[in-house]
Amino acid sequence: MLSYRHGFHAGNHADVLKHMVLCLILRQLKQKGKPLSYIDTHSGAGAYSLQSAWSQQTSEYRNGINKILNNELLLREVPDYYKILNTVNDGEETLKYYPGSPMIAAQMLDEADNAQFLELHPTEYDNLKYNLYHYKYCHVHHRDAEEGVLALLPPAIRRGLIFIDPSYELENDYKHTVSIVKKAYGKFAQGVYAIWYPLLGKASDHSYELVRSLTKINIKRTIKAEFTVCAQDTLMGMHGSGMIICNAPYNLMDKLEIILPEITKSLALDNTARYRLEILTNDD
Template sequence: MLSYRHGYHAGNHADVLKHLCQLILLEKLAQKDKPFVYIDTHAGAGLYDLQSEQAQKTAEYEQGIDRLMQLQSANPHICRYQALVGEYHQQHRYPGSPELAFRLCREHDSLQLMEWHNQEVLNLKANFKDRRNVHIHHRNGFEGLVALCPPKPARGMVLIDPSYELPQDYVEVVESVKAAQKRWAGGTFAIWYPMLAKARDKSQTMLDGLSQLPVEQVLNIQLWVGAQPDDFGMYGSGMVIINPPWQFDEQVESLLQVLPTSLSDSPDAGARCQWLRNTQG
């Protein structure tokens, strides 16, 4: 939806979950010397000012990155995330998924960033001006994903993070992933989605569609910071990972033991990690 601006939500609990998963996936790819590609279908501005009018209006980062930065944890993924985000946090900024990817990619890796919002793509271009191996596309991310597959190099991951302001987004996620996966069977697909109030949550149909794709593994990760409301609001979020790397599920499980109580004081906060499809046993 062309009205969505992520600046209102930057650094919230959903970003924490999404970017921790992204960090683990990119570090897994970087363990081999071979180059890889990172594709972001809904890149946004890439970098956010937490003192901006947008961020201050909602202050969602207070229950997200602000709380996590206060956490003393031995979890290696949380420690690396804190170190990476910390330098931005000290300047009251938060790095979006493109910025994190750029920091985690190497000189021979490449980034393909897509954004359809007219102003956000200008902000993205300004934030990534003169950066190496970064390609920015002003286009619909669902259509662009299919068009870019199979990418070169053929190793890599895609992050799909639409606004879900339109019910059609849930349908387009499944359709675009199905078409892209046919062209790029070896790619890892990471799909973020909101967990909404009972009257508005449309994620189950999407999850059912993703679980029926002709792939070996589909992992569903969920984190919620309170009870599900009846009528309005986002109480949590999820990440679906198609073709997750080896031991990724175990690493995420270690995160989920820490995150609910770190990001929320609610007794209803919680998390789960479950296979929607797993033909490997």
């Protein structure tokens, strides 16, 4: 199904969580000073205009990125996130553009690294190629997430990150995500896997089954970071989201313990906002 376009949701509370986590992981991987592999399985367009008709129609960024632009704690703990925001907006105080995961990765990686981006939607693929044109170490593929990632694994550089961020438009997307992780891990056990998922209304939420199925793969150092901004709807609305990080870098938990409460407090829409941070599997 190819109807989903992230332009409607760019910069919302879910983007804040997933992209800050992405920055933290990439920073820790890059600190070792060794090349790494990066694969983005559901890349989207790579960057989005917050002034577009789509973005203005929903204005989700107003309750997302706009609320934390001057947050001193988050500026200190996740500096790369804010540096990239500043770069894509040419230093202007008012945000006009929001970087997706491909643009964040492109700016945090360099010529020594190998970055692969998968996108099946034809228009988003064209936009992604355009947005990453100047990053010669970034390779864009018009292909399905599972087929593409399995074809690219194991990577030539045997350390790195697989970033998995589906739209979850269909119920089967949850099972498909588990399948991707399980098969990919079988080919690249050294890799870090970061999986985003939504927390939806009671009639449509499948996050519990997803987290349980991912935990059963039993990858070492698996962490769950989850937060909500408001009360759960009875039907479909997204009231929060989460990240599962498998083979998590050793000090990632410490960073999440600092930023997750702050994100939750800053983006809360009512007094039911909560966060949850858990170690699902360890090194044993």
